[in-house]
Amino acid sequence: KNALDNMNREAAFKTACLEACHNGFVVKDYLNAQAKASVESPAKSARQKKAEEVAAELDHPEIYRRLKAWRDAKVAEMGGPVYRVLALRSIRELSDKLPITPTALKAIKGIGQKKLELFGDELLQIIIDFCEEKDFAGLALNEPEPEEKKPKVNSKLVSFDLWKSGKSITEIAKTRKYAESTIEGHLAHFVSTGEIDIEKLVSPDKVKRISEFFIREKMPLLSEAKAALGDNISYGELKFVLNYLRFKGMVDNS
The missing domain is CATH 1.10.150.80 (HRDC domain)
Incomplete structure (x- = not known):
């Protein structure tokens, strides 16, 4: 009931x-x-x-x-x-x-x-x-304002700008807390676009020797070039010249 x-x-x-x-x-x-x-x-x-x-x-x-x-x-x-x-x-x-x-x-x-x-x-x-x-205020939470996205830094360009300002590769690496090989890679990019004159990074004599090897062997491998050309040529120099030859169309871009 x-x-x-x-x-x-x-x-x-x-x-x-x-x-x-x-x-x-x-x-x-x-x-x-x-x-x-x-x-x-x-x-x-x-x-x-x-x-x-x-x-x-x-x-x-x-x-x-x-x-x-x-x-x-x-x-x-x-x-x-x-x-x-x-x-x-x-x-x-x-x-x-x-x-x-x-x-x-x-x-x-x-x-x-x-x-x-x-x-x-x-x-x-x-x-x-x-x-x-x-006559109460009430709770008025507003949407949080979206965080302003920081523009993505072009790391290569930062290194390039420092180099143009007169800093050496060693100084740039120390300033940016990067390995010198990383800075060399950044600058090699601008050699491949023609924005850096190869002879500002590598002496004309070394450019000639390294270019002759890569063109003759038709195998742009840095390790083989290093073994053939000896210790007085660095990997960085090999990288710069190889990118220069690619820019000129004298070696394959692969």
């Missing part, structure tokens, strides 16, 4: 609330209908009593009741369990923090992107209306 009574009371309660929303959901009308239906019910359920006790413990019980009323109306409209619309713990947090921007609303536990899209506008309007009525 108790179960049947509870079902009848709940059905009558929901019917009265739905009728109040016949011409659209208005919080005040809904609350009035809810209050009237509660009075007409012979007794309140344990769940209703618990909800009222919770509301009484909050700093803003009125907004808690409005939000819960909205939630109950949504559940009646959409069907399904209440947590799919809004759990009570989320309503409590909303009542406590009073978010008035989408970012602040999304920070509430239980409100993800999907619920923000489905219910965000309605929830914000209820809370904003309440804050205006009571």
Whole structure:
């Protein structure tokens, strides 16, 4: 019998609330209908009593009741369990923090992107209306401004600019905390584009000897050139001349 009574009371309660929303959901009308239906019910359920006790413990019980009323109306409209619309713990947090921007609303536990899209506008309007009525500030978190992306540094160009300023390869490597071979690779790139004159990096005699080897052997391998030409020619010099020959089209670019 108790179960049947509870079902009848709940059905009558929901019917009265739905009728109040016949011409659209208005919080005040809904609350009035809810209050009237509660009075007409012979007794309140344990769940209703618990909800009222919770509301009484909050700093803003009125907004808690409005939000819960909205939630109950949504559940009646959409069907399904209440947590799919809004759990009570989320309503409590909303009542406590009073978010008035989408970012602040999304920070509430239980409100993800999907619920923000489905219910965000309605929830914000209820809370904003309440804050205006009571002259409360509300919580206004704004979207963080996107960090300005630093332009990607062209490392080769930095080394090239330092070299043009008069620094040696050793000095550039020390300044940039790179290996000398890395700086040589950077400058070799600009030899291959014709922006650096080969003779500013390698003596004419060495350019001639190294060029003759690469052209004759037709195998631009630095290790073989180093073994053939001896220790008085560095890998860096070989790299510079090889890129120079590629720029001139005198050896294969592979």
